[in-house]
Amino acid sequence: MEPICATEWLQTLPAMKGKAGLERMQALMEQLGNPQDSYDVVHLAGTNGKGTCASLLSNILVKAGYRTGLTISPYVLDFRERFQINGVMISPQELEALADRVRTAAQKAGVEPVQFEAVTAVAFLWFAQQGCDICVLETGLGGRWDATNVVKRTRVAGITRIDLDHTGLLGNTRQQIAAEKAGILKPGCIPVSYPQQSPEVMQVLQQAAEKLGTELRVPDLAKLHWHTDAQKAVTRMEYGEVSCVLPFLGQHQVYNAAMVIQMVQGLRECGYAIPDTALVQGVETTRFAARIEVLNKHPWLILDGCHNPAGAKALADTLKQWVDAPIVGLVGVMQDKQVQPMLEAMLPLCSKLYLVQPDTPRSMPVSELAQLVQAVAPTLPIQVEENLKQAAQKLLAEQADRVVFGSLYLASQIRPLLQENPQQE
Numbered sequence: 001m002e003p004i005c006a007t008e009w010l011q012t013l014p015a016m017k018g019k020a021g022l023e024r025m026q027a028l029m030e031q032l033g034n035p036q037d038s039y040d041v042v043h044l045a046g047t048n049g050k051g052t053c054a055s056l057l058s059n060i061l062v063k064a065g066y067r068t069g070l071t072i073s074p075y076v077l078d079f080r081e082r083f084q085i086n087g088v089m090i091s092p093q094e095l096e097a098l099a100d101r102v103r104t105a106a107q108k109a110g111v112e113p114v115q116f117e118a119v120t121a122v123a124f125l126w127f128a129q130q131g132c133d134i135c136v137l138e139t140g141l142g143g144r145w146d147a148t149n150v151v152k153r154t155r156v157a158g159i160t161r162i163d164l165d166h167t168g169l170l171g172n173t174r175q176q177i178a179a180e181k182a183g184i185l186k187p188g189c190i191p192v193s194y195p196q197q198s199p200e201v202m203q204v205l206q207q208a209a210e211k212l213g214t215e216l217r218v219p220d221l222a223k224l225h226w227h228t229d230a231q232k233a234v235t236r237m238e239y240g241e242v243s244c245v246l247p248f249l250g251q252h253q254v255y256n257a258a259m260v261i262q263m264v265q266g267l268r269e270c271g272y273a274i275p276d277t278a279l280v281q282g283v284e285t286t287r288f289a290a291r292i293e294v295l296n297k298h299p300w301l302i303l304d305g306c307h308n309p310a311g312a313k314a315l316a317d318t319l320k321q322w323v324d325a326p327i328v329g330l331v332g333v334m335q336d337k338q339v340q341p342m343l344e345a346m347l348p349l350c351s352k353l354y355l356v357q358p359d360t361p362r363s364m365p366v367s368e369l370a371q372l373v374q375a376v377a378p379t380l381p382i383q384v385e386e387n388l389k390q391a392a393q394k395l396l397a398e399q400a401d402r403v404v405f406g407s408l409y410l411a412s413q414i415r416p417l418l419q420e421n422p423q424q425e
Contacts, residue, residue, distance in 0.1 A: 006099035007092070010122070011079060013115035020145040024111045028121055029150055031105040035128030039069070040270075041151045042136045042263065045143035045181040046160025048311050049194065049256045052248065052291055053160055054138045056260045060282030061134060061267075062086045064274040069127035069135030071120065071148070076289045076305070076412045083123050085130055090122075098122045098129075116140040120147040134272075144183025154186040156266040158259060161194045161252065162201045163310035164338065174201050182208035190266035194259050195219040217266065219258035226254045230322035233294040244280045249292045250318035257283060290411035292318055295418055300401040303415060305408035307334065309341035315405055316345045326351030328398045330391060331373075332410040335364045339372055346405060347377040352398075355384045356391045358410040392417035 058070040075081035083090035139146040178201040209216040226237035235246040290305040329350040385391035
């Protein structure tokens with residue numbers, strides 16, 4: 001058997017194995033010369049909103065003139081989305097070369113990394129090789145034992161909204177999950193929280209900050225004003241002296257943006273020169289697929305990768321504000337997610353529902369999903385589709401407003417199919 005190329009090796013590594021810890025990652029990075037110590041870091045952990053906040057922050061830093069690395073997890077359209085500098089993905093040739101270096105280093109260190117560890121190592125190497133000033137890191141799972149948490153130069157740490165997800169790994173309560181996420185806080189960093197955490201989560205985060213001798217920064221909602229322009233699918237917001245057009249919909253995204261502005265203030269206190277013009281331009285030009293993404297208007301076609309109850313509720317709340325019911329839905333989910341609460345949030349808005357199974361080993365069979373749907377909404381018409389392309393075509397043919405939800409894996413697979421025959425507004 002011929003040895004597989006390094007990129008294929010990277011993509012076929014296991015998602016998890018062994019107990020949680022940083023030992024493998026530390027050994028691997030030591031073998032590589034600890035490239036992650038050569039630049040400043042903005043670190044993000046949380047249940048929902050990490051990708052949005054990371055994308056906004058990265059774009060703001062780029063507009064301010066800083067060479068900025070960005071890691072996104074998971075990717076939506078292309079595996080190389082996980083590795084970006086100034087908004088540009090790593091080239092296939094660079095990815096192959098750096099993945100080969102990581103594979104060789106792992107062999108020399110005597111460790112067998114999981115995929116996220118190896119992916120993070122590639123990103124750290126590339127950012128150092130390309131002379132990044134700063135990088136924006138999104139954790140993969142949790143915080144304390146996440147592969148990204150081998151960094152030492154964290155300047156600002158952000159904790160996005162925390163809710164129940166990955167409970168088997170992170171804990172069964174919001175407090176336990178918050179404690180894991182707060183593990184990214186480092187001495188000397190400026191910690192910032194999403195403004196609408198539950199009281200028990202906020203208490204955990206405040207205590208974690210106090211242990212490090214600092215104060216948790218939280219956006220002041222009294223200074224936040226916003227309204228949605230449904231026709232243009234944008235949100236106009238003001239926070240303090242900053243006024244901008246947010247290219248995302250939903251109250252939760254406004255809160256994410258306020259948190260980002262608070263984090264920018266933290267970076268300014270660390271010596272970063274980020275004028276308000278760069279902040280506004282960075283926010284207004286950020287694009288992020290599958291986050292209440294409008295693929296078509298009139299009738300609406302919305303794609304959202306929500307995959308937990310909090311995300312589904314945020315999507316439902318947003319749809320109630322600016323999309324006329326009834327809505328035709330298409331859903332596919334992962335087996336290990338809290339599916340019933342997601343359905344309870346979304347199904348009251350739907351007049352019809354297509355059920356699909358994303359092409360990944362973790363996905364829930366449509367027969368099982370159908371049983372859950374019928375338990376939540378016994379009278380809702382459902383249509384099981386074995387073929388994702390046919391499901392996409394049938395959804396496009398619907399004359400009502402439409403929404404796709406349930407999984408980022410589903411979003412990544414169906415998005416190109418929904419754009420094959422783009423509709424006119």
